Amino acid sequence: MNNKEEELFTSQESIPGIPETSPQYIGAWWLPFLIFGVITFIFGFPILLFPRQLHGTEEVRKNRENEMHQDKVAKEVQTNEDFGKRLKDFPKCLLVILRNPTYIFLTLGGVIDGMLLTGLSTFGPKILEALFGLTSSFSAVLLGY
Template sequence: MVANQNEDRRYGCGPIKLSCTQRLNSIRWHVFWQCIFTFFDGFIVSGVVNVIIPALEKRYELSSSKSAIIVSANDFGAFVLLIFLGYFGERRHKPKLMGAGILLMAFGCLVFSLPQFIGEKYAYTISEHSSKNGSCNLCSKRNTTSSCSSDVGEIKEYYKVYYALFIVGQMLLGIGAVPMFTIGLSYIDENCKQKLTSFYIGLTLCSDAVGVATGYIVGGSFLNVFVDVDKLDVANLPLTSSDPQWVGAWWIGFIIAVPAFILVAFPILGYPRRLPGYEELQKQRKSEAYDNDAEEITAQASFVLVVVITICKANMVPNPVHVFDFKILM
């Protein structure tokens, strides 16, 4: 029985448990990977998404109410799974659930960026002050020819599909992040010394805040790149970033996040259900507790904290700036 426990607590994916990778089998390394994840989660969900909303509204003719639904879809997706996983996830293999959630977020980023790759080129209006050569090979929105009008009508029908993809992508991002922010924090708590729990959890939340700030900065810089840089020769583009018709490359941040999430998911998947030394830590905690119910009280308090955080985030959905401030205060 002891041999089976030792084997179960070795680091590795499936039957592959190399001795050279056992250095990663510690709570410090797990917190490191979790910090990388929370950085990119904040980078995309609370940083890049909030920056690119004006570009999406202009590119796909979205109203403010529709763009608000896109932003809120992340929290709605998380809310569906949050309380359920926070309770029942304690009985499952936590690192596997966390890794699966991260891979789901990578897929969500891919879904969110699909409209750029399956859609048509951006049709903009050429004005005299913005045109370099007075002509353009794209269909102008002011053009009244029958061929152009039919094309524009067909394009607007596709916008409904793109809008649905944005919502689905955001919901996948919200659902995928749930395991890390619920059972992920619990995994840290039960596999480290009690005096280090707050420090490690603080590091993960700090990484999330840094990711948000980075997402605003980097996402804003991506908007200085033309949206169809992957389809056109931007050297001959008759628009500048100061032109009212300009739309920035809103999708680049999501393409960067896809491999980033995948690269973080696999190290997380390699961790065992419980790290080596789990029993010793639990014995030490029981000896430091005032009574035998201390562990249960701590678990209940953690669950209540998750519910309170969810309610606060839901109340601040209409104002992304307040969500950003809330994460920093944590």
């Protein structure tokens, strides 16, 4: 190592590369992490005070299970212990799943939510640029928030 490299190495250890007066200097970068961590604990603590199960949950679960098994195909599947071990059981299993309205609507909701989020994250900054005349970087940051 020559003298110039040694000076550079020792100066980087003692002084940061960007002076505090520079507009590129980021001072308290850790402050948002601290603030959001405290906010998370403040809002998270009351959630810990909720009971594991609400009163009457067990009765509602039993009623829903009975509703599910009122279907003729679902009853047949429930009583058959060998069901699902063969490939020819797949269409019947698919029929049971597709006749469950709760599953279908939750799946459709998730699909639509995913499509909206994907479209917004892909084209949202460009739309903000075009509508409001923002720069591409600012519109991306704005959409990120």
